[in-house]
Amino acid sequence: MIIVKNLWKVYGKGEKRIEALRGINLTIEKGEFVTILGPSGSGKTTLLNCLSGIDSPTEGEIFFDGVAFHLLNEEQKTKFRAENMGFVFQFFNLIPVLTVLENVELPLRILGLKGRKVTEKVVEMLKKVGLAGKEDKFPSQLSGGEQQRVAIARALVHNPKIVWADEPTGNLDSETGAMIINLLERMRAENGTTLVVVTHDEKIAQRADRILLVRDGRIIKELSGSNTVVEM
Numbered sequence: 212m213i214i215v216k217n218l219w220k221v222y223g224k225g226e227k228r229i230e231a232l233r234g235i236n237l238t239i240e241k242g243e244f245v246t247i248l249g250p251s252g253s254g255k256t257t258l259l260n261c262l263s264g265i266d267s268p269t270e271g272e273i274f275f276d277g278v279a280f281h282l283l284n285e286e287q288k289t290k291f292r293a294e295n296m297g298f299v300f301q302f303f304n305l306i307p308v309l310t311v312l313e314n315v316e317l318p319l320r321i322l323g324l325k326g327r328k329v330t331e332k333v334v335e336m337l338k339k340v341g342l343a344g345k346e347d348k349f350p351s352q353l354s355g356g357e358q359q360r361v362a363i364a365r366a367l368v369h370n371p372k373i374v375w376a377d378e379p380t381g382n383l384d385s386e387t388g389a390m391i392i393n394l395l396e397r398m399r400a401e402n403g404t405t406l407v408v409v410t411h412d413e414k415i416a417q418r419a420d421r422i423l424l425v426r427d428g429r430i431i432k433e434l435s436g437s438n439t440v441v442e443m
């Protein structure tokens with residue numbers, strides 16, 4: 212379970228001061244699918260980055276299953292992230308000089324795992340996301356939807372407890388985008404992963420168990436998903 216208490220993120224000083232997050236309080240249950248929905252500049256990415264430790268909040272507390280994440284040093288945070296979290300981004304963030312197989316293998320390598328068993332696990336994962344036979348391709352040889360499926364395989368290959376996705380469909384057409392969300396949902400169901408997705412697409416937001424509506428750095432409303440009509 213994730214508990215967030217009074218999270219603030221302030222960028223800049225004086226006239227340039229921007230309060231990107233203004234006192235976020237939040238609980239996310241284990242295995243829950245939550246979307247963070249809001250207009251451009253409302254603080255969605257900042258929230259995701261602060262929750263996942265990519266960025267440091269200015270103030271506030273974050274607990275993952277009772278672990279006080281905000282009290283960990285950078286090294287401890289990196290280790291915690293590698294063991295417990297997976298990431299999916301809008302622009303896929305695959306490493307262009309590595310093959311599909313090598314890209315997906317990375318999180319396992321970072322955990323010090325290698326060898327035949329690891330390769331087999333990666334091949335199995337690629338099969339699950341519908342990319343069997345593409346192991347030796349490079350990212351540039353794949354379509355956008357396929358690249359995002361590689362990114363999903365990479366995010367899930369080490370069985371993380373939490374997957375963070377920042378606009379995972381933002382760079383895809385709506386049909387491919389829907390397919391990517393289906394895949395994320397299916398993987399969550401299979402693995403019991405907690406899934407937190409940032410989006411400004413209401414249709415995608417509605418797929419979640421719960422929608423957090425963000426505006427001006429605050430959660431202004433929480434809605435249950437599954438086809439609720441959202442008024443922004």
Ligand SMILES: Nc1ncnc2c1ncn2[C@@H]1O[C@H](COP(=O)(O)OP(=O)(O)OP(=O)(O)O)[C@@H](O)[C@H]1O
Nearest residue numbers: 222229231249250251252253254255256257258411
């Ligand atoms: N590194 C930074 N330095 C200064 N200001 C920043 C920085 N990152 C974000 N901001 C500001 O913080 C606010 C929230 O930005 P954020 O990117 O979190 O919004 P968002 O809801 O994800 O927007 P979008 O949907 O356009 O990606 C904005 O006013 C933005 O300009």
